[in-house]
Amino acid sequence: MTAPGAPAAAGTTGQREATIIGAGLAGALMATLLAQRGWKVEVYESRGDPRLHGFAGGRSINLALAERGLHALRAADADRDVLAQAVMMRGRMVHPPAGSPQLQRYGRDDSEVIWSVSRGELNITLINAAEAAGADIHFDRRLEAVDFAAKRAFYRGGGGLHRVGFSTLVGCDGAGSTLRAQMRERGDLGERTEWLGHGYKELEIPPAPDGDFRIEPNALHIWPRGRYMCIALPNDERTFTVTLFMALKDEGHGDPSFETVPDAAAARALFERDFADALPLIPGLDHDFDANPVGTLGTLYLDRWHLGGDAVLIGDAAHAMVPFHGQGMNCAFEDCVALATHLDATPDLAAAYAAFAAQRMPDAAAIQTMALDNYIEMRDLVDDPGFLLQRGLELALQARHPTRFIPHYAMVTFMRIPYSLALRRSEIQRRILEDATRGCSALEQVDVAALDPVVEAALPPLADTP
């Protein structure tokens, strides 16, 4: 470990050095931020260069980018390139089992929207940014082992095993992190994974015969069905990526699961029954269902994210979460900026990593909790009158107290206040909403003005992070 006070991780030239494991979303952004600060950055990525080979067998997978992630992209000057390929989503288009779909806006107007971006395109944009900033990316190099005592790492690829020295390692190698496994050999990280028991399958809605989008492009489509659901996010090539979420095994409610829906024929029957308006949009259902794997979902909790100044974990490697708030990447990008800021402020690596972990662990835990809660919320969207009444009151209270009562979704998605603060305030707000709507069936029955003192006592005015 570096001696406290020494110019940490500096080579003989005095230039600070870091080795980043993984050139995925967090790795490529982290490399860009450090290289822009004059660090010597080496990145090792197990997969081939996506600019040469394409991504994930050519499937297009997309993600929702929100203010936290966008702000981090601004710091790397990559926001314009990313938004140029993004599709705006104004809200959720809810498809009930029968009847026509309804748009629930995410924000107050088009300044409060989120963006659907292609994972592959985004990764390529960030890899280009990292290289332009001076980072060296080594593709087809999978971290296999780390000798922390000798400060050497071993990478497999190109038909050989490569031994390379390092000053410090930044783990951006995702939920199945090899660096994390190697750190665990050196000391207990307090690691625990809670599997959701539900998984997902990706399907595609191609463009219409005339080349246009088959359904409303500027929305996140959602087919809530109680304990399972489908969503669809638009791609700029006028397709949609559909994701079916449901239990892996039978849960005893009579609901479908990947066990009872194991193949294309069963999937077709499920869609005919439960997702009838989506079925004709997915002509390749049979092929997609049989060809694409079932993904598993879980939450990764760690008590420690770093090993002195030798290694630190960020993004999914540190705190993988379920995807139901669309914040995993956004949180990973926020980690990158936070870590770069601590490294700017503190020359001692161990101290910088400790300060980073102390700041971010409560926030990661908060968004992990909110992501789990949002699965319940999403699956149950089916015209729940209580939900709609609380949503109406939420908007009325926001209009009366714009700096105090900010809807849960807006605090997470459109602001950059710490996730832990968003969670605390959301819990207070939920209690106010539940108490005020108990026994009511319409907003007119709620005495909104009588809630002023309650709101003022419980929720101090909130200023966003500049």
Ligand code: FAD
């Ligand atoms: P990853 O993106 O997983 O990148 C890890 C990289 O490390 C990869 O390139 C991998 O090849 C490489 N690697 C792995 N092992 C090694 C090794 N041993 N050596 C070298 N390299 C290695 N988030 C959102 O913000 N919005 C969304 O809408 C959203 N939707 C999602 C939907 C689904 C179905 C899922 C599963 C996740 C979703 N997420 C979303 C979460 C998001 O995908 C992750 O949080 C994000 O990808 C984390 O980035 P990362 O860089 O930490 O990890």
Ligand code: E0Q
């Ligand atoms: C968003 C955007 C995979 C996924 C990604 C998302 C969201 C959802 C439901 C899912 C949450 C929301 N959401 O609409 O409340 O905002 O990213 Cl399932």
